[in-house]
Amino acid sequence: MREDFLWGGATAANQIEGAWNIDGKKASTADMLSRGSRITARRITRKIEENTIYPSHEAIDFYHNYKEDIALLAEMGFQVFRMSIAWSRIFPNGDDQEPNEAGLKFYDDVFDELAKYHIEPLVTISHYEMPFHLCEVYNGWADRRVIDFYIRYCSTIFHRYKGKVKRWLTFNEINTGTTPYGGYLALGILHENTEYLTEPEDMPQLRYQALHHQLLASAKAVKLAHEIDTNNQVGCMIVYMTVYPYTCNPQDVLLTQQQDQMQNLFCGDVQVFGEYPYYAEAYFRRNGIQIHMEVEDAEVLKDGCVDFYTFSYYVSNCVSADSSLETTSGNILGGIKNPYLKVSDWGWQIDPVGLRYTLNKLYSRYRKPVMLVENGLGAEDHIESNGTITDDYRIAYLKAHIEQIKLALADGVDIFGYTPWSCIDLVSASTGEMEKRYGMIYVDKDNEGKGSLRRCKKKSFAWYRRVIQSNGEQLNAE
Ligand code: BGP
Secondary structure (H helix, E strand, O other), rough: OOOEEEEEEOOOHHHOOOOOOOOOOOOEEEHEEOOOOOOOOOOOOOOOOEEEEEEEHHHHHHHHHHHHHHHHHHOOOOOOEEOOOOOHHHHHHHOOOOOOHHHHHHHHHHHHHHHHHHHHHHEEEEOOOOOOHHHHHHHHHHHHHHHHHHHHHHHHHHHEEOEEEEEEEEEEEEHHHOOHHHHHOOOOOOOOOOOEEOOOOOOOOHHHHHHHHHHEEEHHHHHHHHHHHHHHHEEEEEEOOEEEEOOHHHHHHHHHHHHHHHHHHHHHHHHOOOOOOOOHHOOOOOOOOOOOOOOOHHHHHHOOOOOOOEOOOOOOEEEEEOOOOEEEEEOOOOEEEOOOOOEOOOOOOEOOOHHHHHHHHHHHHHOOEEEEEEEOOOOOOOOOOOOOOHHHHHHHHHHHHHHHHHHHHHHOOOEEOOOEEEOOOOOOOOOOOOOOOOOOOOEOOOOOOOOOOOOOEEEHHHHHHHHHOOOOOOOOOO
16 A cells, blocks of 8 residues: 555444433434334434434444543554534534534544544544434425535534544535435435335435535535635545446446436536536436526535545446346445345445446546545354454455555555444444444444443454554455
């Protein structure tokens, strides 16, 4: 690897912190999600119900364990820790005039703790959550006024953490908003007939309007971050759902290109180039979608181009004009099953070579420094009688992807860091399960919410420490 390569891991506030309603924090959109499973979808409850499990309410209680957790990350040799700030900890309702001091103090403490070990924070400003009040009263990002609330929040944290944080991501996987699934998850839109996270009532017109507001908010945040501190670097964050044509039938190839454009490239194009791409205009025309733009919007987008590009990569899928083919699930979107690939226990196709392909594609398009800020294997772990967890499957997954990063670097891609998902077990975003585990650190807690929350190191912990120590040279499990 290049010498300045950054190694670390990634998390999100609502999936680790817990403490959902203390020290002034109020409910976020994530706090209204019940636990689901591989077969049951998560419900969005409009009120907190008794006898319903809400995984984010306690999560792994990073809020009270952050010192112990950061010490473990330091032991692995982390140089960067991707985390998010819970908006509802800083502005509990979202539209408050004044921030919540206790919330601000918590992140001061976390950043100070990271600094003790020379770990740099990479901060996602909004990772699949917003104050639930904004959802109830404004229907989330559907309302343009939410841009101002977000910018007030950004201004508060940019000033407060000036000098402590220098790399920011405006929205996690912003392009999730191009799918119905992103309606509530990413945009905080809650229609009357919506009950389940994965199958919300969908109004594409409104959803794309909301996404437009998010893109504006992102651009404004980039500009503001630069104004407040010239050392600030701001990136976009895209869930890259790599797609291949199922066959060389030109119809399959064309469909693949179209899906790739609208679902993977559209948001990144706006955030990197500062304008809507031509194919999006055509897509909106063909689908009867009219984005309402104010006169200043074009300039706002132009003035807020990101400094670097980040993305998550878990899976690839195939696209075909033939609707009878077998499908498989995936991160956010599934697709047609690829006969050359194996799947995880949750049906996600594992495709390390696709990562090299994707890195080359992104770098040749954007020519911006790239960072892979999520990638990992959700799997069930089993504690052996001597207390160890031999997660060779996780090591194999991560190793295969790191090898492809090295090859992409050799291809000439300017990739400068890697934060796998995750470093510690946490709540699954899609299912709310605890037992879909991603960490190198095990957390004793099950799907029912029971367990001591005790942390222990998995086999991948020592493996990843060696990987970091050797800067990616020693990849074999011992
Ligand atoms: C990404 C999200 C993360 C994370 C990850 C794994 O899309 O940004 O928040 O959860 O996917 O997905 P899951 O938790 O559904 O297994």
